[in-house]
Amino acid sequence: MAEAVYILCALTSLACAVLLLRAWKRTQSRLLLWSGLCFAGLALNNVLLFVDLVLLPTAVDLYVPRLITGLASAVVLLYGLIWDAS
Amino acid sequence: MLNPMFNGAAAMAWLACSLFFLRFWKQSRDRLFGFFALTFALLGGNAVAGALLEVGDERRYYIYVVRLFAFLLILYAIWDKNRAVRRGGG
Numbered sequence: 001m002a003e004a005v006y007i008l009c010a011l012t013s014l015a016c017a018v019l020l021l022r023a024w025k026r027t028q029s030r031l032l033l034w035s036g037l038c039f040a041g042l043a044l045n046n047v048l049l050f051v052d053l054v055l056l057p058t059a060v061d062l063y064v065p066r067l068i069t070g071l072a073s074a075v076v077l078l079y080g081l082i083w084d085a086s
Numbered sequence: 087m088l089n090p091m092f093n094g095a096a097a098m099a100w101l102a103c104s105l106f107f108l109r110f111w112k113q114s115r116d117r118l119f120g121f122f123a124l125t126f127a128l129l130g131g132n133a134v135a136g137a138l139l140e141v142g143d144e145r146r147y148y149i150y151v152v153r154l155f156a157f158l159l160i161l162y163a164i165w166d167k168n169r170a171v172r173r174g175g176g
Contacts, residue, residue, distance in 0.1 A: 006150060009157060012154060012157035035122070078099050078106075
């Protein structure tokens with residue numbers, strides 16, 4: 001069950017990233033670009049989550065890379081909101 | 087020591103993003119922004135929960151259920167927006 005949630009997290013965040021980046025290509029709205037990049041980071045974060053908790057043995061811990069990709073995604077969006085959108 | 091700091095920084099950043107979208111929503115009344123604000127508030131709460139729960143805590147799994155719900159909310163928001171555009175709304 002947990003594995004299914006991790007996979008679905010990765011797939012839905014990837015779908016969000018693709019849809020937002022496609023919308024950015026169509027409309028050239030910069031806010032959509034930053035949101036799309038943020039969700040691309042979250043997709044990477046969720047893939048790492050699956051690899052860490054399901055694929056890799058417990059001896060290998062990817063908690064810090066997961067924290068960093070999550071934080072980086074948030075910071076990318078915040079940068080876009082502060083410099084581009086307002 | 088470093089991990090709770092990363093979690094706290096992420097929580098703060100998500101909540102700041104959420105407030106930006108809340109402002110856009112108040113200005114434009116566009117539901118897309120409202121959904122974005124809600125999603126990023128959920129992700130902020132997620133980061134706080136991640137910092138507070140121990141790594142071995144069984145409830146940790148629910149963090150990712152909430153996260154999945156947040157992503158589904160964004161997908162719904164984009165679908166909702168596309169539908170409105172097709173209808174000629176906006």
